[in-house]
Amino acid sequence: MSDDHVYLTLAEGHEDDTRWAYGTGFEDPLHGVDTTVPEGVDAAELAADCVALADDALISAQRLAEWVTRAPELEEEVALANIGLDLLGQARLLYTRAGQADGTGRDEDAYAYLRDAADFRNVVLAELPRGDFAFAVVRLLVLSTWRLAHFQRLVDHPDPVLAAVAAKGVKELAYHRQYAADWAVRLGDGTEESHRRMRAALDEVAPYLGELHTAYDVRDEVADVLRQVTDAAGLAMPVYRPLPGSGRAGEHTEHLAPLLTELQGVARAYPGATW
Amino acid sequence: MVTALLDTARARRVAERVPDPELPMLTLADLGVLRGVEVGADGTVVASLTPTYSGCPAMAEMRADVAARLREAGYERVEIRTVLDPPWTSDWITESGRRKLTEHGIAPPGPAPRGGPVPLVLSPTRPAVPCPRCGSADTEETSRFAATSCKALWRCRACREPFEYVKEI
Numbered sequence: 001m002s003d004d005h006v007y008l009t010l011a012e013g014h015e016d017d018t019r020w021a022y023g024t025g026f027e028d029p030l031h032g033v034d035t036t037v038p039e040g041v042d043a044a045e046l047a048a049d050c051v052a053l054a055d056d057a058l059i060s061a062q063r064l065a066e067w068v069t070r071a072p073e074l075e076e077e078v079a080l081a082n083i084g085l086d087l088l089g090q091a092r093l094l095y096t097r098a099g100q101a102d103g104t105g106r107d108e109d110a111y112a113y114l115r116d117a118a119d120f121r122n123v124v125l126a127e128l129p130r131g132d133f134a135f136a137v138v139r140l141l142v143l144s145t146w147r148l149a150h151f152q153r154l155v156d157h158p159d160p161v162l163a164a165v166a167a168k169g170v171k172e173l174a175y176h177r178q179y180a181a182d183w184a185v186r187l188g189d190g191t192e193e194s195h196r197r198m199r200a201a202l203d204e205v206a207p208y209l210g211e212l213h214t215a216y217d218v219r220d221e222v223a224d225v226l227r228q229v230t231d232a233a234g235l236a237m238p239v240y241r242p243l244p245g246s247g248r249a250g251e252h253t254e255h256l257a258p259l260l261t262e263l264q265g266v267a268r269a270y271p272g273a274t275w
Numbered sequence: 276m277v278t279a280l281l282d283t284a285r286a287r288r289v290a291e292r293v294p295d296p297e298l299p300m301l302t303l304a305d306l307g308v309l310r311g312v313e314v315g316a317d318g319t320v321v322a323s324l325t326p327t328y329s330g331c332p333a334m335a336e337m338r339a340d341v342a343a344r345l346r347e348a349g350y351e352r353v354e355i356r357t358v359l360d361p362p363w364t365s366d367w368i369t370e371s372g373r374r375k376l377t378e379h380g381i382a383p384p385g386p387a388p389r390g391g392p393v394p395l396v397l398s399p400t401r402p403a404v405p406c407p408r409c410g411s412a413d414t415e416e417t418s419r420f421a422a423t424s425c426k427a428l429w430r431c432r433a434c435r436e437p438f439e440y441v442k443e444i
């Protein structure tokens with residue numbers, strides 16, 4: 001394949017409905033996987049769990065993607081985009097599993113593009129506006145640590161598909177957490193300005209930690225990692241100040257709806273569009 | 276029976292030779308993502324693939340490439356299955372795959388971490404990746420993520436060349 005003709009070659013080679021770029025109507029990411037829900041697994045509960053986990057990932061991926069063209073260095077833009085891509089991959093698998101389990105047969109597009117803010121079950125921390133780079137680092141540290149701790153338990157879930165998605169996700173999330181931890185230490189232990197911004201970011205996430213602990217009881221693991229990182233960074237542990245309301249119950253901030261407008265705009269205006 | 280076995284071996288050879296879309300110096304067999312090829316009694320070829328990363332955008336392309344090559348080889352009924360369990364590990368990259376990576380200036384992965392909790396490392400003493408060009412161990416990481424999820428960016432202080440490194444996972 002010569003580089004000059006790379007797009008032509010791709011176009012010729014993909015006249016069937018398999019596409020690799022953007023749009024709606026992708027091939028089912030669980031194509032060819034045994035989709036039976038095992039006996040003893042509550043299918044409605046499984047579907048709800050998958051949607052919540054997928055929503056956390058999709059909304060986080062969208063916020064991470066906002067860093068493209070805005071990151072302090074090209075390397076960080078690439079890193080944040082790659083982390084978002086991993087999460088988007090996890091969301092696709094989980095939405096597809098949800099549609100199989102809840103009996104509606106909805107595909108990933110139906111969940112990602114055709115639900116309103118009140119139907120989303122992501123935790124509120126994921127939807128908060130992009131903020132500065134310190135906030136992105138702290139949010140990623142908290143969310144990846146929390147998700148990793150929960151996924152490590154899901155590896156033993158009785159549903160083999162959810163267990164397999166978790167086993168794969170664990171490996172990815174460990175890299176996300178390491179990336180965030182490295183930056184947290186570098187910024188916390190950096191200049192006066194970077195230290196100040198990290199302190200502000202930790203204060204900003206503190207009220208949203210309570211919701212994470214209600215959703216999955218992995219408080220000790222999360223606190224242990226945050227303590228290691230804040231110690232190494234010369235920062236204080238965030239203090240919990242619980243807020244009312246929960247994204248898991250569909251109670252969101254005013255920030256989610258505009259995010260969804262951007263995420264869903266094209267798919268809703270041109271149903272079935274590919275681009 | 277013998278014909279079916281021969282046919283399976285032939286179909287496997289066809290599928291094994293398909294190059295990876297993102298690391299084209301490797302075949303799907305080198306990368307360890309081709310998990311099986313079987314030809315059924317009715318002549319249907321079932322090829323099983325596993326993604327390297329959950330969000331790997333090349334997965335759909337791999338599926339299409341394997342199906343297209345098998346059809347070209349005369350198999351009319353082709354089915355591509357996704358296998359998620361066990362998850363892909365960089366340990367599945369073959370010896371010949373590792374050699375090809377090095378020849379193309381990409382450092383192959385070391386051994387993947389074994390099961391259990393994935394430890395966080397906050398000390399700056401992570402083991403250095405040897406430079407694939409000059410072999411020097413005097414190298415440093417410039418970015419944990421590169422053009423694709425599976426690679427990191429490194430730099431060699433001895434020969435001053437940047438290089439990519441396939442991460443252990």
Ligand SMILES: [Zn+2]
Nearest residue numbers: 406409431434
């Ligand atoms: Zn070198």
